Amino acid sequence: MKDWIALNMTPGVGPRVSARLLEHFGSAEAIFDAPRRDLGLLRLAPETIECIVNRELHDRAEAEIERVRKLGGDILVLDDGVYPALLRETYDPPVTLYVKGAWEECLDRPCVAIVGSRRCSTYGQNAALMLARELAQRGVTIISGLARGIDAAAHRGALEAGGRTVGVMGTGLDQIYPRDHRKLADEILKHKGALVTQFPLGTPPVSENFPYRNRVISGLSLGVVVIEAAENSGSLITARLAMEQNREVFAVPGNITSRNSFGTNYLIKGAGAKLVQQWQDVVSELPADIAAQMLPPPSRKTKRRGELLDQLQTAPADLSDHERTVLKLLNTDTPKQIDSLVESTGLSITQLTAALLTLEMREMIRALPGKCFVRKL
């Protein structure tokens, strides 16, 4: 453990270099046991090599562990068996993870990241609050970056719902940034949330560290929801990195006249991000077993109702005559083509399409490719 922490604190060793070292030597231990010559082959700065060979930071690593424990935190390392599995699977995961709070319970739940512009609009803020609240209410842990704007709204939404939220920092665990988010960080911890960072204690806010922070945000999550992102913004890069980590990427659309929504609309249009109108749109893309837990009543209730309906050949009372006619003709097993429905209903294609659309939006039927329709269970 000390080796990992020392490695992480070594000057000149960022996530990329440590990944290169690990690939070459296999473990933190082996890196520190390596002869100077072998280290020299890896294009490291001379002071980095000195630092490793002389184990200059091992004492400081020990002190670091002490200090983190005093802060009530802990340090996870890549091979300690408790390091978050989802993050570990990613390309170049950080070798250490400083954690504080109920990180284990938070990360045991399905995690979804909500990120976006620091300079967001009221719309973006409300959308973040709402989505975070609705997802957290259903047991999703909301991961975000503790930044101003969308990030803060996402954390707050989760807190309002009495849910869990994790703040991933681009600074040391003792350096809350921005400073006026110290109260937010305290509240996250107080409400069984957690703080996480890959950076040693005392690491100040430095712009080059934030992209690494973003990869931890998406690395810890099953999916990333982007809410407002301007052109060329950090949030767009986060979305791309998340895609490279094979995470689901979601975006909340917005008015095309709003600069803040340029990036999110672009992600939907050009990068395959899923459009999110409501929390269900996120949950339905999560792994099936997780989604099933969170979308419970609709499927179960409709199923029971469906069986009855099939027997009685009736439909909910508020359907129009056309809708009722169409619904009766559909069953759950054999898709029916729209032309055959025109035939058997005697409705015009316009009337039929209207009825099908209503039934689809009420989630009573499902449209399949080739203009075919089936009843939903």
Add this chain to the structure above:
Amino acid sequence: MKDWIALNMTPGVGPRVSARLLEHFGSAEAIFDAPRRDLGLLRLAPETIECIVNRELHDRAEAEIERVRKLGGDILVLDDGVYPALLRETYDPPVTLYVKGAWEECLDRPCVAIVGSRRCSTYGQNAALMLARELAQRGVTIISGLARGIDAAAHRGALEAGGRTVGVMGTGLDQIYPRDHRKLADEILKHKGALVTQFPLGTPPVSENFPYRNRVISGLSLGVVVIEAAENSGSLITARLAMEQNREVFAVPGNITSRNSFGTNYLIKGAGAKLVQQWQDVVSELPADIAAQMLPPPSRKTKRRGELLDQLQTAPADLSDHERTVLKLLNTDTPKQIDSLVESTGLSITQLTAALLTLEMREMIRALPGKCFVRKL
């Protein structure tokens, strides 16, 4: 011609019934020559049969032609050789089309429909104005429904740009609806636009006629852009019908907190509509030969610049060092995988992704499946 017009005016003969009659008898002439018995097999109302057998409306059809010509219009019929080809190809096209104005020149150009809510927001109105203006400027004819809200904004946008626009009516050619759009209709005609309707003179606004009007709107167009549509709105039905006519369907996204954007966001999320941020997003989905005419300078200019660049191994001056490095490594023929770019640039995956994203948004490179990238011509 008189047969077609009489058929269209026959009570009980709407687009569906006339399609059934045509399928059975082959032509308008044959329908009027059919024995009463044969007509009886088609489940027609008794007065409809009387009307056909006795050619009751042939005199009125003659008068109708006269009256339309006096109004400065004309009547097209399905097999007259000038009936709009795109509309003719659709399922159940109207048998007659009353036209006024420069309809032929309008429909000879690429046509795109812009439709949406009658009760739209300022945002929707502006988006419609802007898109219509930008498309019309480039020679696209804007088709819409002459209704309040988005429709009117679309017509006005085209007029402002000095472009062509066609108003498709759900009433008779002499019954502008809503009435206060008479000025708009006049302006459309004055500026080499056109009015089109399938309904006989004097047909008042009746709600069941508007869905048929909507099918003519999409039937005349290569694609349909929906700007603002509430849940269960007519515009959503228009979009579905357009899909069934194999038209491209586009939607302009909007804030998820706006009722007016519920339907358009839904179309993008659930129905495969293409998201539109700007006019290029529409044009790029039109048939390649048409799109090529309208998106001229970028491709030609960059090509010439590209050749020079390839020789000189230089790049535009405002690129960052990372972007320049990445661009140099890419060529137009062999896609490069992101991992190999990490190798050869020495950049971190974060830096690399940021550079690739910028180059992609500046349309200098193209992302291919499998995290591969090529330079654009």
